[in-house]
Amino acid sequence: MSSRLRATFLSGDTVYLRALVLEDKEHAIAWHPGPFPVNAAKAEEVLRDEHKSLSPRVQHLAIVRTHGDEIVGGARIWSDERWTDLNVTMAPALPDADELQAAALRLLIPWLRDEVEMMVTATSIASDQPVSIAAAEQLGMERTATLRQWLARPGGRIDQYRYEALNPDWRIEEPTDA
Amino acid sequence: MRNPLVVGQRVYLRPLELSDAAEIAWHAATEAETFMERWRRPASPLAFEHWITDMHKQRPPDTICLAICLIRDDTLLGDVGLHEIDWVHRHAETGSWIGLKEYRGSGYGTEAKHLLLEYAFEHLHLHVLSSWVWEPNARSAAALLKQGYKPAGRTKWTEVQHGYYRDTLLFDVLREDWLAARDRANPAPSSREEMGEHG
Numbered sequence: 003m004s005s006r007l008r009a010t011f012l013s014g015d016t017v018y019l020r021a022l023v024l025e026d027k028e029h030a031i032a033w034h035p036g037p038f039p040v041n042a043a044k045a046e047e048v049l050r051d052e053h054k055s056l057s058p059r060v061q062h063l064a065i066v067r068t069h070g071d072e073i074v075g076g077a078r079i080w081s082d083e084r085w086t087d088l089n090v091t092m093a094p095a096l097p098d099a100d101e102l103q104a105a106a107l108r109l110l111i112p113w114l115r116d117e118v119e120m121m122v123t124a125t126s127i128a129s130d131q132p133v134s135i136a137a138a139e140q141l142g143m144e145r146t147a148t149l150r151q152w153l154a155r156p157g158g159r160i161d162q163y164r165y166e167a168l169n170p171d172w173r174i175e176e177p178t179d180a
Numbered sequence: 181m182r183n184p185l186v187v188g189q190r191v192y193l194r195p196l197e198l199s200d201a202a203e204i205a206w207h208a209a210t211e212a213e214t215f216m217e218r219w220r221r222p223a224s225p226l227a228f229e230h231w232i233t234d235m236h237k238q239r240p241p242d243t244i245c246l247a248i249c250l251i252r253d254d255t256l257l258g259d260v261g262l263h264e265i266d267w268v269h270r271h272a273e274t275g276s277w278i279g280l281k282e283y284r285g286s287g288y289g290t291e292a293k294h295l296l297l298e299y300a301f302e303h304l305h306l307h308v309l310s311s312w313v314w315e316p317n318a319r320s321a322a323a324l325l326k327q328g329y330k331p332a333g334r335t336k337w338t339e340v341q342h343g344y345y346r347d348t349l350l351f352d353v354l355r356e357d358w359l360a361a362r363d364r365a366n367p368a369p370s371s372r373e374e375m376g377e378h379g
Contacts, residue, residue: 037268085338121345122336147333147350151308154269159307164350166336174337177344 016105032093033076084121104137129161186295193246201228207279248292260296270307328361
């Protein structure tokens, strides 16, 4: 059972995160980024390719609903030794996608910033996701950029915000000409 | 002109060919500026050949890089490109590089960028474009503003310079921003005659 792989340090009341496993190829629409169809064969190719190393530069985790073990999204984490870019994808047609994404952020941001000690943890949030925006700000993330009309929605376009969590333990001295 | 895609007054844009790889590698080898965080390093023509080959395999492409060439003699000046193209949300990131330093600061890069934006907005019907500039690269940031881009924010502590972490600035441009900038750069024909060629 893949639920045995629930990361105890990334578990909450609403969602938990775990490593992706080969059986997840049957649910790739939920965790694979982008709107295009991904069949099981393609998903297996992606899973095998992304897990060639035990310490990859990109980690891809499943976001799973705590009650029922349904995969509701994916968290793709690119990082080097000091910088990480977090890309959260939620399954299509979820009525509570914003709440689930916010719950995932509440687990992922403290882990990456405070335990992994990333200097900067960055993520993008659409302007029509108020619960996730509130969660990011409660977590101490700063809105560092706004891309105007970046995303298409039925009937119009919306902005995309970039949020960054800066780790205060990195004692960064600002250049004098900044 | 060889296989032109978009044509301006002095330069045109064409697809990158495998035969351009050696020239681009030479541009990289003779780079004079140190403020560009990633480009001042020797790179093999083999790597550029691989990059060009891969780029043309993608359908639809998520990257479109185009050669900037002089109309008068086809000299390859550098390249401009659209990266991480999102065909659903109709946005992309732009980048540009004039590899021949004697052509910098003379308006060739701006003309090429306007051709790229024309291609992006008028041919591909993209809606919005972004561009990243490392904060110490003030010349590129100023050029973006001239081309119609607006400041969108920054990302913190991306690269190191002289022992300090420096930020990267983010810009975006909508079609109407670009049209206004293009009109400012190319006034109506009657007034253009009075002002002479821009750049």
